[in-house]
Amino acid sequence: xxxxxxxxxxxxxxxxxxxxxxxxxxxxxxxxxxxxxxxxxxxxxxxxxxxxxxxxxxxxxxxxxxxxxxxxxxxxxxxxxxxxxxxxxxxxxxxxxxxxxxxxxxxxxxxxxxxxxxxxxxxxxxxxxxxxxxxxxxxxxxxxxxxxxxxxxxxxxxxxxxxxxxxxxxxxxxxxxxxxxxxxxxxxxxxxxxxxxxxxxxxxxxxxxxxxxxxxxxxxxxxxxxxx
Numbered sequence: 001x002x003x004x005x006x007x008x009x010x011x012x013x014x015x016x017x018x019x020x021x022x023x024x025x026x027x028x029x030x031x032x033x034x035x036x037x038x039x040x041x042x043x044x045x046x047x048x049x050x051x052x053x054x055x056x057x058x059x060x061x062x063x064x065x066x067x068x069x070x071x072x073x074x075x076x077x078x079x080x081x082x083x084x085x086x087x088x089x090x091x092x093x094x095x096x097x098x099x100x101x102x103x104x105x106x107x108x109x110x111x112x113x114x115x116x117x118x119x120x121x122x123x124x125x126x127x128x129x130x131x132x133x134x135x136x137x138x139x140x141x142x143x144x145x146x147x148x149x150x151x152x153x154x155x156x157x158x159x160x161x162x163x164x165x166x167x168x169x170x171x172x173x174x175x176x177x178x179x180x181x182x183x184x185x186x187x188x189x190x191x192x193x194x195x196x197x198x199x200x201x202x203x204x205x206x207x208x209x210x211x212x213x214x215x216x217x218x219x220x221x222x223x224x225x226x227x228x
Contacts, residue, residue: 108142
């Protein structure tokens with residue numbers, strides 16, 4: 001009977017410890033996401049007057065889509081920032097897990113994640129549900145506000161010192177700038193001719209009705225990790 005009591009207490013203690021840890025990580029990630037929102041909206045508001053003076057009208061807007069998502073539209077691109085509602089542990093084979101910072105306290109390996117997706121603005125403007133977007137970065141944040149970024153080129157190269165970097169407003173602004181810069185430099189490429197030289201009557205009608213032929217910045221090309 002005594003053994004059962006000890007086992008039950010250990011179980012309850014584990015539930016409390018793990019649940020508390022995940023709640024702390026979630027709240028820290030939520031605070032970070034709100035900072036991204038605030039900085040994203042500020043970036044748009046401060047620079048919109050300059051953009052509006054351009055020779056041709058260019059989309060430049062911020063859209064809050066609730067607790068876990070917001071969007072930045074600039075020119076022909078849209079960046080979607082999406083916070084996952086769950087907490088994840090960094091994989092054991094990840095380089096970050098080899099650091100003294102994690103070995104000293106395994107709880108530091110539990111992180112919330114904010115994803116950054118890049119889409120063509122026309123995909124939403126014309127309701128092209130089949131269009132492809134790309135995850136250009138994801139931000140991992142632990143309960144101590146330490147963070148690192150996995151991402152493409154500009155997005156992922158500067159923010160990988162997990163044991164020492166804290167996610168503050170300056171870091172958020174740098175990530176926003178890098179994400180926009182990467183999207184601007186990640187241009188739309190035409191697909192190989194042989195992939196589109198034949199089209200059915202139904203497909204062309206659907207295209208005329210709803211632009212339903214799939215479009216993406218690398219349509220017809222394999223999107224791989226950038227080597228540069």
